[in-house]
Amino acid sequence: MSLPSSDGSRLDPRLSERLGELVDLTHVEQMLAWDQQVMMPAGGAPARAEALATISRLHHQRLVAPELGALLDDAAATEPLIARAARRDHDVARRVPAELTAAMSLAGSQGYATWLQAREDNDFATFEPALRRNIELARRYAECFPEAAHPYDPLLDRYEAGTTAAQVTTLFERLRAALVPLLSQIALQPARQTFAGDFPIAAQREVGLEIAQSMGFDAGAWRLDDAVHPFAAAPGRADIRVTSRFDEHSLSGLFALMHEVGHGLYEHGVDPALERTTLGSGVSLGVHESQSRLWENLVGRSREFWTHWLPRMRERFPLTLRDVDLDAFVRAINIVRPTLIRVEADEVTYSLHVILRYELELALVEGSLATADLPAAWAAKMKQFLGVDVPDDLNGVLQDVHWSEGIIGYFPTYAIGNVLAAQLWRAAEGDIPGLGEAIARGELGALRTWLREKVHRHGRLLSPPELIEQATGGPLDPAAMLEYLGAKYGALYGISGS
Amino acid sequence: MSLPSSDGSRLDPRLSERLGELVDLTHVEQMLAWDQQVMMPAGGAPARAEALATISRLHHQRLVAPELGALLDDAAATEPLIARAARRDHDVARRVPAELTAAMSLAGSQGYATWLQAREDNDFATFEPALRRNIELARRYAECFPEAAHPYDPLLDRYEAGTTAAQVTTLFERLRAALVPLLSQIALQPARQTFAGDFPIAAQREVGLEIAQSMGFDAGAWRLDDAVHPFAAAPGRADIRVTSRFDEHSLSGLFALMHEVGHGLYEHGVDPALERTTLGSGVSLGVHESQSRLWENLVGRSREFWTHWLPRMRERFPLTLRDVDLDAFVRAINIVRPTLIRVEADEVTYSLHVILRYELELALVEGSLATADLPAAWAAKMKQFLGVDVPDDLNGVLQDVHWSEGIIGYFPTYAIGNVLAAQLWRAAEGDIPGLGEAIARGELGALRTWLREKVHRHGRLLSPPELIEQATGGPLDPAAMLEYLGAKYGALYGISGS
Numbered sequence: 001m002s003l004p005s006s007d008g009s010r011l012d013p014r015l016s017e018r019l020g021e022l023v024d025l026t027h028v029e030q031m032l033a034w035d036q037q038v039m040m041p042a043g044g045a046p047a048r049a050e051a052l053a054t055i056s057r058l059h060h061q062r063l064v065a066p067e068l069g070a071l072l073d074d075a076a077a078t079e080p081l082i083a084r085a086a087r088r089d090h091d092v093a094r095r096v097p098a099e100l101t102a103a104m105s106l107a108g109s110q111g112y113a114t115w116l117q118a119r120e121d122n123d124f125a126t127f128e129p130a131l132r133r134n135i136e137l138a139r140r141y142a143e144c145f146p147e148a149a150h151p152y153d154p155l156l157d158r159y160e161a162g163t164t165a166a167q168v169t170t171l172f173e174r175l176r177a178a179l180v181p182l183l184s185q186i187a188l189q190p191a192r193q194t195f196a197g198d199f200p201i202a203a204q205r206e207v208g209l210e211i212a213q214s215m216g217f218d219a220g221a222w223r224l225d226d227a228v229h230p231f232a233a234a235p236g237r238a239d240i241r242v243t244s245r246f247d248e249h250s251l252s253g254l255f256a257l258m259h260e261v262g263h264g265l266y267e268h269g270v271d272p273a274l275e276r277t278t279l280g281s282g283v284s285l286g287v288h289e290s291q292s293r294l295w296e297n298l299v300g301r302s303r304e305f306w307t308h309w310l311p312r313m314r315e316r317f318p319l320t321l322r323d324v325d326l327d328a329f330v331r332a333i334n335i336v337r338p339t340l341i342r343v344e345a346d347e348v349t350y351s352l353h354v355i356l357r358y359e360l361e362l363a364l365v366e367g368s369l370a371t372a373d374l375p376a377a378w379a380a381k382m383k384q385f386l387g388v389d390v391p392d393d394l395n396g397v398l399q400d401v402h403w404s405e406g407i408i409g410y411f412p413t414y415a416i417g418n419v420l421a422a423q424l425w426r427a428a429e430g431d432i433p434g435l436g437e438a439i440a441r442g443e444l445g446a447l448r449t450w451l452r453e454k455v456h457r458h459g460r461l462l463s464p465p466e467l468i469e470q471a472t473g474g475p476l477d478p479a480a481m482l483e484y485l486g487a488k489y490g491a492l493y494g495i496s497g498s
Numbered sequence: 499m500s501l502p503s504s505d506g507s508r509l510d511p512r513l514s515e516r517l518g519e520l521v522d523l524t525h526v527e528q529m530l531a532w533d534q535q536v537m538m539p540a541g542g543a544p545a546r547a548e549a550l551a552t553i554s555r556l557h558h559q560r561l562v563a564p565e566l567g568a569l570l571d572d573a574a575a576t577e578p579l580i581a582r583a584a585r586r587d588h589d590v591a592r593r594v595p596a597e598l599t600a601a602m603s604l605a606g607s608q609g610y611a612t613w614l615q616a617r618e619d620n621d622f623a624t625f626e627p628a629l630r631r632n633i634e635l636a637r638r639y640a641e642c643f644p645e646a647a648h649p650y651d652p653l654l655d656r657y658e659a660g661t662t663a664a665q666v667t668t669l670f671e672r673l674r675a676a677l678v679p680l681l682s683q684i685a686l687q688p689a690r691q692t693f694a695g696d697f698p699i700a701a702q703r704e705v706g707l708e709i710a711q712s713m714g715f716d717a718g719a720w721r722l723d724d725a726v727h728p729f730a731a732a733p734g735r736a737d738i739r740v741t742s743r744f745d746e747h748s749l750s751g752l753f754a755l756m757h758e759v760g761h762g763l764y765e766h767g768v769d770p771a772l773e774r775t776t777l778g779s780g781v782s783l784g785v786h787e788s789q790s791r792l793w794e795n796l797v798g799r800s801r802e803f804w805t806h807w808l809p810r811m812r813e814r815f816p817l818t819l820r821d822v823d824l825d826a827f828v829r830a831i832n833i834v835r836p837t838l839i840r841v842e843a844d845e846v847t848y849s850l851h852v853i854l855r856y857e858l859e860l861a862l863v864e865g866s867l868a869t870a871d872l873p874a875a876w877a878a879k880m881k882q883f884l885g886v887d888v889p890d891d892l893n894g895v896l897q898d899v900h901w902s903e904g905i906i907g908y909f910p911t912y913a914i915g916n917v918l919a920a921q922l923w924r925a926a927e928g929d930i931p932g933l934g935e936a937i938a939r940g941e942l943g944a945l946r947t948w949l950r951e952k953v954h955r956h957g958r959l960l961s962p963p964e965l966i967e968q969a970t971g972g973p974l975d976p977a978a979m980l981e982y983l984g985a986k987y988g989a990l991y992g993i994s995g996s
Contacts, residue, residue, distance in 0.1 A: 047734025236545025
């Protein structure tokens with residue numbers, strides 16, 4: 001499959017102006033949301049909720065303008081790819097009343113503030129009314145698409161265009177069917193020891209910044225800050241904001257940072273010619289997550305990567321790492337163990353956390369699960385999938401920010417990202433001679449260039465299935481990921497034939 | 499004089515919604531500008547300029563909407579004060595063609611870039627064409643208000659509504675007639691020594707935060723950050739962002755911080771009922787500056803204030819302050835010396851810097867001074883007012899950013915603020931028994947409460963002249979300031995009868 005390339009240079013200036021305005025409003029939304037999570041004093045929440053609702057309403061008004069539709073009709077001949085993607089946004093937005101869009105935005109901001117409070121109280125009851133409101137609004141959103149086979153489909157479509165709940169259910173069945181036995185085999189092996197000692201946060205931040213720089217972070221176009229829930233934002237193509245949460249008892253903040261830099265590289269790597277066309281960002285959350293997961297896991301948890309970085313880590317953390325050799329280090333950062341917190345989960349259990357959330361939000365949206373019953377349902381599934389007991393809401397249903405902001409239909413994209421990351425990794429290994437050796441020398445440029453060429457530069461010009469096809473030579477397929485996990489953890493845990 | 503109070507509760511909901519939207523866009527502009535100066539990586543500049551231009555255009559479009567005018571007509575009977583202020587914004591915006599507004603915005607951006615280049619070259623000639631363009635556009639702006647007695651009046655009106663060039667000229671003649679002789683008398687005294695030693699920045703920041711907290715800063719609604727040019731922003735009434743620039747060789751950053759907290763207290767102290775009416779912020783730049791100057795100078799450079807704070811400073815800066823007693827400290831922070839740079843000027847010379855700029859921009863707008871002749875005119879006035887020789891453009895006409903961005907008519911508000919600060923201080927001393935003693939105990943709450951009652955809570959409900967009349971019992975009058983400066987510096991420099 002081959003599609004014509006496109007850079008917006010043939011667009012009618014009136015269309016360019018309208019698309020540019022949409023881009024600006026998106027950048028403003030990114031800015032306000034980033035500030036809300038990283039900088040804003042708590043007292044700013046009400047005014048910020050109002051400001052976000054207004055920007056979202058203005059964005060919506062402009063996206064649904066009939067004049068935009070007419071200009072996009074005219075552009076279909078000269079810039080078909082741009083017109084196609086922009087028209088899709090236009091058509092979807094026209095289905096949703098402006099009043100509902102604004103209500104969702106407002107409820108999301110308020111829900112986030114309520115979630116923070118509920119986390120302080122460690123009490124889901126504080127948060128429940130806000131969640132109920134978000135679910136109710138999500139259902140109203142889904143009702144705007146009566147042709148959908150399932151009310152979850154239009155919600156998922158916001159994050160992973162062209163994928164349905166039925167496809168996700170099938171994909172997740174294949175994953176679960178393979179991951180649960182792999183986890184069982186690992187569980188039969190002796191438990192692995194993590195590090196005996198701490199990692200002072202200031203030193204983690206320093207080495208984290210060095211690693212980020214080797215990936216492509218540069219201070220002229222990037223920032224690194226702390227956030228309760230690490231995320232990346234892009235208020236501009238050359239204004240990339242990554243965050244992490246460092247913890248002196250583990251290296252989780254370093255991996256979270258690599259993850260977020262992976263997201264940032266995608267936004268930063270889009271063809272600048274697409275910058276003001278509304279196509280100048282990542283095409284879907286699943287593709288986005290493939291980038292973050294590839295850097296976090298396929299690179300960041302590999303033996304090759306730490307061949308270069310472990311000596312540098314030893315300089316920073318001599319007390320903890322003095323007697324830890326490369327094999328022991330790689331084993332320690334790849335411990336598989338069912339735990340309570342998704343963002344701290346290992347590569348094997350991670351997708352099970354996602355599947356749990358998918359099943360619960362599917363039930364919430366269907367109405368077969370009441371929000372008040374969510375903590376119990378959460379605990380039951382944690383026991384069933386991972387065999388662990390949930391001690392409290394903070395370690396259970398209150399751990400993720402998404403639902404607080406009305407982000408429903410998002411979780412599956414994390415697992416889609418894992419699957420695609422392994423496919424891309426396999427393709428990169430085929431295309432880049434000596435990739436592993438380069439990484440072992442600390443050289444990440446060839447991989448970044450390959451990802452930019454195959455994924456980043458296209459922005460939203462190709463649909464997710466088109467992009468996956470072009471980059472990997474086939475459709476989304478869990479085989480590469482299951483093979484990778486089987487081989488890696490088979491070796492690490494001495495399991496044969498997994 | 500007494501005016502009915504007003505809180506927006508009787509407004510038509512359609513008007514409330516339109517005004518609330520304008521408030522949100524203003525908050526967004528505050529947010530984007532704050533981030534640009536405090537957080538944004540350099541690469542973000544192009545996208546930020548686009549985003550700011552779009553928000554500014556949307557704000558303008560909504561402000562001039564005829565529907566807003568009609569709703570304000572209807573509101574004149576039920577909420578006369580709110581309707582009056584909002585109508586004024588609407589009417590002024592409608593008088594200026596969108597084409598001119600856009601041209602001024604573009605010329606301002608280009609002028610700023612040219613000014614930066616001219617500063618690098620230390621050559622006014624680089625900047626002169628951009629300044630000429632800004633002056634020409636300012637004149638075209640003034641022509642939109644043909645009823646004005648002087649073309650400077652509509653320019654000044656943007657920053658200090660209801661004040662005219664004729665009034666400023668009269669005020670400044672009285673100031674100059676008193677300040678130049680006072681400065682001459684001080685110049686006859688032996689030069690005063692500043693501190694022998696440094697003030698480490700981390701400790702300045704700590705004590706600065708403590709001082710700010712005693713003024714009313716609280717972490718739930720405020721932030722303190724570093725900025726090259728200190729400023730305050732308010733993306734929400736309970737989201738106050740102050741900045742400072744600490745310098746280890748002086749205490750200038752502490753005074754800048756008190757100055758910015760003064761601005762922040764004004765925004766934070768507006769009646770919450772006005773929050774979504776477009777009247778929920780400071781009424782003019784002169785009144786705003788009265789708040790910052792009052793805290794910076796009338797409080798922050800007083801003997802009473804340091805009676806409480808000097809012992810705390812000694813703990814932080816033992817090497818520098820061990821042998822500095824209260825009298826010596828107060829002398830050192832109140833040194834009067836004619837210098838080249840406005841932002842470093844003391845209380846006596848500051849207004850002379852402002853008067854110089856006012857006279858020059860008045861002549862530029864009138865056309866009696868050509869932009870090419872500006873450096874010579876600047877040097878002549880510096881010699882005449884302050885007795886100093888201007889060595890180059892960087893230390894002269896290129897020092898301030900304002901003109902580069904087309905901000906013409908702004909400078910007088912600095913001196914108006916100084917004048918009003920002294921009037922408010924005199925009124926506060928009359929109203930608050932034991933004010934000086936309270937400050938000497940570190941208690942600033944009574945002063946803050948008085949300012950909130952007399953100034954802050956009104957927002958833009960009263961016009962600047964109405965507010966000054968209500969708060970001080972009379973119109974703007976330099977007598978209080980001249981008396982204050984004469985008494986303070988007469989005592990500090992041992993000058994009798996000044």
